[in-house]
Amino acid sequence: MANSTTHTTGQYRASSEIAERFLAFFRERGHREVAGAPLAVPGGGTSFIIAGMQPMIPYLRGQEPPPAPRLTALQRCLRTDDADAVGTNGRKCTSFHMLGNWSIGDYGRREAITLALALLDELGLDRSRLWVTLFGGDEALGLPRDEATAHEWRRMGMPEERIVPLGAEDNLWTMGGPGPCGPCTELFMDRGVARGCGRESCLPGCACERFLEIWNLVFIEYEWLPGGTYEPLPLRSVDTGMGLERVAAVLQDAESVFETDLFMPARTRLGELVATRGREAPPGRSAPSDQTDTARLERAEARARQMIVDHARAALLALLAGVGPGHDGRGSVVRQLIRRAARQGRVLGLEQPFLGELLGPLATGHGALLTPEEQARVPELARLVTEEETRFARVLTVGLRELARLAPGPDGLVPGERLFALHADRGFPPDLAAEVLAERGLAVDWSSFARAREAHRVVSRASAARRFGKEEHERSGQRGDGGGE
Ligand SMILES: [Zn+2]
Structure with missing residues (x-):
């Protein structure tokens, strides 16, 4: 593919080449490559595939036998829940490509870490810029520090100061509720002090642009029970996800994912x-x-x-x-x-x-x-x-x-009924209106928006009932106003 325009450093690799190298690397090491799931799996409401491991959940939970104990895949993902963060940092995309390797009851942390380092070497990533995080333990949850992972990193020559323990919110992976879960170790590339916030506390996990998380290795080894306790799982698995856009940004020395060849x-x-x-x-x-x-x-x-x-x-x-x-x-x-x-x-x-x-x-x-x-x-x-x-x-x-004419009321908020009128009369989406106003530093009074919407509903129901009778009136009520799409 054409990529001759920019970033021709010695390490340069096109994104499609990185993806192919990743999959080939794991195929050569006994992993079966499986096709990514369709981005819009049947069912699923408004949601698309949001994580690379999502199609693997039935295998990781032991609900279905995997096609092979070692798997690798490239998965397209799309999630809009933090679309507002796009453009405020160099790493967040609404859609992204996740590369992964999985061990379903096969290898554990030693091999997962060894494989990850070998691939990073092969891709030409500078190991001296690699930092890792791991689960530092949580007394309240009754879970110990992930000492086994620390041991593996030390064994691979990772200096102690670049092994960073973090809490459950960062390094205990769960499905968002009871189910299989486990500690994870995240790999970060140090993109240089110049890109950082300059604070002394700046470490992987900092919100600034210095440390870029490129890969997460999850060791699924507990079952989180509904009562809030954790039991070791009989079948231990490894689930990993590497963000293609981010690795491409590092290898292409791009300022952000949006300056990559993609x-x-x-x-x-x-x-x-x-x-x-x-x-x-x-x-x-x-x-x-x-x-x-x-x-x-x-x-x-x-x-x-x-x-x-x-x-x-x-x-x-x-x-x-x-x-x-x-x-x-x-x-x-x-x-x-x-x-x-x-x-x-x-x-x-x-x-x-x-x-x-x-x-x-x-x-x-x-x-x-x-x-x-x-x-x-x-x-x-x-x-x-x-x-x-x-x-x-x-x-x-x-x-x-x-919107340019709207001004805040005495309470400092833009009257919500004005946004509702704009929506009802002109079809202008209220969420987009709020976004435009936010750029001017203005917030919306959503309670008056809700009141205006309710008043509008009552009026349209009444008039619909007069014109079309009860049946149409109910349908009109159900249809709502299409707001907040
Ligand atoms: Zn920082």
Whole structure:
């Protein structure tokens, strides 16, 4: 695949090559490669596959026999629960590729750690920049410090100061409730003091950009019982997940995941579109009056560029999984991704639909990570995105103009009924309105939003009952207002 544009350091590897090396490495060591699950598994409501290990849960729980005791896979994931963090740091993506190796009752921590280090060496990652965390124990839970893992890292020559014990919230992996669980050890790359916060307490787990978590090895060895106790499991397993975007960022010496080969062609195209079609000053913006203003605008634009390619990529993967923009379920997630990205285009001065034009460059960036059949579908999907964006463009223009006029009330909050009116009369999504206001440092009075919505329901029920009789009235009530999609 084409990646000749940037980052040609000695260690450079294209993302698709990293993925292939990972899978081949584990295949060569007795792991059976299994296909990733479809991003939109049947059922699952609005949710997509959110973690690389999700398809492996029946094996890890012993509910189904695995196809082999050693497995490896590349899994596409999509999760929107912290989509707001995208663009605020260099590591968070709405969609991502997880590479994993699994031992179902086969090898334990010694082999998992040995394999991980051997692969990192093979990929050319600098071992002197590797730090690890492990479970430091929890008295309240009655769980000891994971001394066995510390021992394995020491055995592999990891200096003591780069082995960092953390608490249950970081290094005790659970399914979010009773079930199989266990301590984990996370591998971080030190990206240099210059990228860090400079605090003395800066260690793996810090929110700054210095330490980037690239791989998590989970040793599933307890059953968390409903009573809150932990029992050793008879069948011990290993579950690992390596974030392809993050490893690519390290190997390509990219500032963030959004400067890797996956996103660069789309970033370049976006830059061209802004240069040729972007207006000088987006609406509601006066010329920056001082340096603080300029810095704030630059930050907003940098975030917009990252959010746009992030959301466009997530939409592309969802579309490839057969989920188009729609009113509810997963379709509403895709619609929201497209709308949020369209709105960020306005931050860059892009008034006309542009997202569809990024799908082709994204597909180029992903190269062999997309199948030839998927590559062939991209032009058709790009048209679909443009149609969706075009439908929303007028709503966006009118809504942004009205939002720019909104001011907070005496309580410091923007009256929620104004947002509701914008939604009911103009179709402007309230969550997007809240996001736009938040960028101006404004919060919404959601209680008055709820009151306005309830009043609207009562009125529409009454009028629907007059016009259509009871049956239609009930349906109208159930349909709701489609808010908060
Ligand atoms: Zn830090």
